[in-house]
Amino acid sequence: MKTAMLLFPGFTALDAIGPYHALASLPGWDFTFVAERPGPVSNGGSFTMIAPVGIDEIGQPDLLVVPGGVSAITIARDGGALVEWIRGVHPGTTWTTSVCTGALMLGAAGVLQGLPATTHWYSHAELADYGAIPTDERVVRAGKVVTAAGVSAGIDMSLVLAALIAGEPFAQAAQLDMEYDPAPPFSSGHPRSAPPEVYAWLKGMYDDMLGAPSPSPTPTASADEAERE
Amino acid sequence: MKTAMLLFPGFTALDAIGPYHALASLPGWDFTFVAERPGPVSNGGSFTMIAPVGIDEIGQPDLLVVPGGVSAITIARDGGALVEWIRGVHPGTTWTTSVCTGALMLGAAGVLQGLPATTHWYSHAELADYGAIPTDERVVRAGKVVTAAGVSAGIDMSLVLAALIAGEPFAQAAQLDMEYDPAPPFSSGHPRSAPPEVYAWLKGMYDDMLGAPSPSPTPTASADEAERE
Numbered sequence: 001m002k003t004a005m006l007l008f009p010g011f012t013a014l015d016a017i018g019p020y021h022a023l024a025s026l027p028g029w030d031f032t033f034v035a036e037r038p039g040p041v042s043n044g045g046s047f048t049m050i051a052p053v054g055i056d057e058i059g060q061p062d063l064l065v066v067p068g069g070v071s072a073i074t075i076a077r078d079g080g081a082l083v084e085w086i087r088g089v090h091p092g093t094t095w096t097t098s099v100c101t102g103a104l105m106l107g108a109a110g111v112l113q114g115l116p117a118t119t120h121w122y123s124h125a126e127l128a129d130y131g132a133i134p135t136d137e138r139v140v141r142a143g144k145v146v147t148a149a150g151v152s153a154g155i156d157m158s159l160v161l162a163a164l165i166a167g168e169p170f171a172q173a174a175q176l177d178m179e180y181d182p183a184p185p186f187s188s189g190h191p192r193s194a195p196p197e198v199y200a201w202l203k204g205m206y207d208d209m210l211g212a213p214s215p216s217p218t219p220t221a222s223a224d225e226a227e228r229e
Numbered sequence: 230m231k232t233a234m235l236l237f238p239g240f241t242a243l244d245a246i247g248p249y250h251a252l253a254s255l256p257g258w259d260f261t262f263v264a265e266r267p268g269p270v271s272n273g274g275s276f277t278m279i280a281p282v283g284i285d286e287i288g289q290p291d292l293l294v295v296p297g298g299v300s301a302i303t304i305a306r307d308g309g310a311l312v313e314w315i316r317g318v319h320p321g322t323t324w325t326t327s328v329c330t331g332a333l334m335l336g337a338a339g340v341l342q343g344l345p346a347t348t349h350w351y352s353h354a355e356l357a358d359y360g361a362i363p364t365d366e367r368v369v370r371a372g373k374v375v376t377a378a379g380v381s382a383g384i385d386m387s388l389v390l391a392a393l394i395a396g397e398p399f400a401q402a403a404q405l406d407m408e409y410d411p412a413p414p415f416s417s418g419h420p421r422s423a424p425p426e427v428y429a430w431l432k433g434m435y436d437d438m439l440g441a442p443s444p445s446p447t448p449t450a451s452a453d454e455a456e457r458e
Contacts, residue, residue: 150408179379
């Protein structure tokens with residue numbers, strides 16, 4: 001069985017390496033990073049890693065993982081070779097998965113039509129443009145399609161997948177191996193808990209970066225929760 | 230101000246990339262990966278990244294981050310150029326930090342003598358061999374020396390450091406940016422919570438990998454907690 005994690009210029013390093021930790025050790029599964037062409041792939045900052053194979057060489061993955069990044073939003077909007085590759089391999093996968101805005105690339109490839117899915121909190125409205133049902137949960141499973149929320153949610157998704165693929169004891173050992181006993185020093189990991197001024201500042205930065213304000217940055221499903229709190 | 234994250238063959242990818250996410254965006258801080266020599270550095274598996282500079286070229290870092298990995302344990306035991314480099318730059322840093330068994334490399338460089346510190350749960354006893362006071366907390370600060378527990382604890386440490394360096398609103402925005410609102414599907418992130426058979430299996434694997442059983446894999450400070458539970 002073969003796991004392929006797709007890399008592309010501007011991907012968010014932690015979107016990829018968070019789930020890599022548990023997924024690379026799945027017994028009986030061969031893990032490979034893949035990109036449009038083999039060679040170095042940069043996150044657009046100081047991080048560059050090597051994709052040993054290109055999409056033309058890798059063949060059919062059984063588990064596909066698509067990380068996100070600001071560039072994933074624009075790749076999804078523009079289409080192109082990576083989106084077409086996802087569209088081509090999805091019917092043959094056992095699991096098709098994404099982290100953060102990687103979900104938009106799945107969406108552009110037609111994978112999420114009519115399915116509940118999640119993505120980074122900023123991009124829930126845009127996810128609906130691809131026919132998905134934006135769902136404000138950390139990890140959303142719809143049959144063989146599993147999507148994770150923003151960046152660090154890929155770690156939680158990897159443990160969910162590890163349990164589905166290799167059983168709960170393996171997933172629990174993977175969690176213990178990475179000492180995933182989280183203790184964030186602040187309660188600021190989601191728009192529902194972050195200080196409003198921090199949320200406004202970050203949303204403004206994203207709006208500037210992407211050239212246009214998102215029509216509704218807060219996930220639909222969290223509006224009720226926000227009112228309850 | 231300059232941040233340097235040290236890479237070496239066999240480093241654990243998530244030890245490095247977890248804290249990278251927040252630390253690479255510190256305003257006014259230039260982030261660089263560094264290795265013994267510039268070029269590709271592999272985790273020993275399917276992950277290879279590029280260190281753009283070597284330890285001979287980078288000069289004095291203000292923030293040093295040392296990730297861990299099984300190889301960090303042996304590098305610490307054997308000494309060598311990387312340990313000597315840490316020993317040389319530590320007096321000039323503003324912050325000297327580690328994730329997971331990177332603490333043992335700090336220890337081998339004499340950084341932790343008499344200081345409370347943490348590391349991966351498996352290596353607490355060995356940390357004491359370097360004169361540190363093993364402390365079972367997620368992130369331990371002793372003046373300018375900050376150590377994180379195993380692997381994923383580097384994310385928590387990066388937010389603690391971000392708040393110390395750039396202020397709480399910045400750290401809170403970094404947390405919201407990475408949607409760090411963790412929801413592990415199991416309670417298995419620490420020996421105190423993991424199923425005993427999962428703990429025994431993983432500890433046995435580590436013992437086999439390192440060639441000798443660790444004398445006391447459970448942190449001293451957690452013995453009382455384990456009894457209370």
